Amino acid sequence: MEAAASLVCSKVTPFSSTLSPSTYLISLGPFNKRLQCKDLSLKNSLAQNNSRLIRSTSSNCSRFAVPNWDNPFFSSLSNSNSRRPFRTLKCSFSSFTAPADSDAPNPLLERLEGFSFDSLKSALLQVTPVDICKWCLVFSIAVAASKWTVNLLFNPFFWMYFSWTWLFWPWMVAIGLAIYGVYSLSKYLKGEANLVEQLAIVTSAFTWLTLVPPAHFNGFLEGWPFVFFFVYHYFFFLNVSVRKRLYGDYYPREHDTKWDISLPNWNKLLFCVGVMVGHWLAAFEGTELHLVPGGWNNVGIWVLIMLTVFMQYHSTLYLSKYSEKVVVPTAVVQFGPYRFLRHPIYASTMLLFVTYFTALRAPMSALFTVAVCLMYYGQKAKLEEALMLETFGERYSEYMSKVRYKLIPFVY
Numbered sequence: 001m002e003a004a005a006s007l008v009c010s011k012v013t014p015f016s017s018t019l020s021p022s023t024y025l026i027s028l029g030p031f032n033k034r035l036q037c038k039d040l041s042l043k044n045s046l047a048q049n050n051s052r053l054i055r056s057t058s059s060n061c062s063r064f065a066v067p068n069w070d071n072p073f074f075s076s077l078s079n080s081n082s083r084r085p086f087r088t089l090k091c092s093f094s095s096f097t098a099p100a101d102s103d104a105p106n107p108l109l110e111r112l113e114g115f116s117f118d119s120l121k122s123a124l125l126q127v128t129p130v131d132i133c134k135w136c137l138v139f140s141i142a143v144a145a146s147k148w149t150v151n152l153l154f155n156p157f158f159w160m161y162f163s164w165t166w167l168f169w170p171w172m173v174a175i176g177l178a179i180y181g182v183y184s185l186s187k188y189l190k191g192e193a194n195l196v197e198q199l200a201i202v203t204s205a206f207t208w209l210t211l212v213p214p215a216h217f218n219g220f221l222e223g224w225p226f227v228f229f230f231v232y233h234y235f236f237f238l239n240v241s242v243r244k245r246l247y248g249d250y251y252p253r254e255h256d257t258k259w260d261i262s263l264p265n266w267n268k269l270l271f272c273v274g275v276m277v278g279h280w281l282a283a284f285e286g287t288e289l290h291l292v293p294g295g296w297n298n299v300g301i302w303v304l305i306m307l308t309v310f311m312q313y314h315s316t317l318y319l320s321k322y323s324e325k326v327v328v329p330t331a332v333v334q335f336g337p338y339r340f341l342r343h344p345i346y347a348s349t350m351l352l353f354v355t356y357f358t359a360l361r362a363p364m365s366a367l368f369t370v371a372v373c374l375m376y377y378g379q380k381a382k383l384e385e386a387l388m389l390e391t392f393g394e395r396y397s398e399y400m401s402k403v404r405y406k407l408i409p410f411v412y
Contacts, residue, residue, distance in 0.1 A: 170207075170215040177204040206232045209276065210356070213283030222289050224301075224359040231305055235352055238309070239316045239345075243326055255327045261383050263376070271376040278353065278369030286360030304355040311337050311348040319345070329388070332395050334402075340409055342385070342400065346377040347407045374412065381406050 181204025184197035193201070210229045215221045247253070262268075286292075318336040323329045337344035350373045357366035388396045406412060 170212040170221075174204075174207050174212045177207050181205065202233065202236060209279045213280045214286070214289060214360070217283045218289045220289070223292055223294070224356070225289070228356045228359065231309075232352070235309060235312055235348075238313045239326075242313075242316045242320050246320060246326065253327075255324065258387070259328050261380060261387065263380055263383075267376060267379065271372060274372035274376075275353070275369060278365050278372060279356075281368060282357045282360050282362035282365035285365050286357075286362040292359075292361065298359070301355060301359045304351065304358065308348050308351045308355055311344055311351065315344040315348060329391070332388070332392050332399050334399055339403065340405070342403050342406050343377065343381045346373070346381065349373070350377070350407065374407065377407060378412075 181201050184193055184200045187193040187197055188201060206229055210225050210232060211221065214225045315337045318333050318338060320326045322331045322333045341347050350370060353369045353373070354366050357369065
């Protein structure tokens, strides 16, 4: 077995590497040196005694100091039964040379050093009238563009109407929301939509109900459309917040499916289309947004908003207290808003739409949307009451005789 040795081949900092009997190429990276070592072997006894390093004595590493063979220790080794004696170490050295252009002068500094008034004078004398006209034209265009931009930014009509933004912003953003909303709806119908995707469905729908129609017909947005965009979100998430309050999450529990009362899909589609058309008609019929009065004239609108939210929240809360898993009723609820209407949750939704149309000053659109809601919610209420009569019998009959109106007090 041939032993290993360590080499040091550096002018400044020692660098060591293990060598084996086979041929290796050793790179001394910090100094860009290449050391080729071949057929280096030591005695077995030298490996056991952990031989000292062979050190470089020449500045260019062209030759190495070898052991003193007259030393008794090495002479005894050379006379032993070894396979082969020491060989002198051969190495090649290549020094690092800087790139040829590293010391090249900077062209910019050369120009600055050579600058003088005489050179400037000679350069100006070479300018032609065509060059002067060209640069004057470029300068005039730059000044005109800057002046036009400043005037546009300080123009109040630009910021009020946003002629190039508000006409396209609802479409660009709303179309993107609509595409993502349809995608989320497809996942929701498969039961795979997460909370963010469910929120995207609602947000895209409310964008096309409250923001896009008035922006399209007015050319800009302000006032009530923004308010009702957030009111719609808060209103339709109240029932979810009740579920969160009772169970700690937003997901429904397993229950008897007979209480999942639902109308045919074509009825649902007609209802959604009718509500959408009603909101677009309101934006078309209503007063221009900048002409809608503010201040104390809108106190009645805020009262209607608070009444709508109060009715929705308390109706859902009372219903959840007298139901199992917020779906299956365990008793006939006769408290809170149920003292005045048999279906106050549906009535609060109709009241929300009417409040929005009232804010936009669109009474005919309000009547149209109320008619659509009465047809849809009327059929759904009829199915629910039939199931309640089947479940609770006489108790629900007494409640029906006591509370005569379904959706609109003193009317229906």
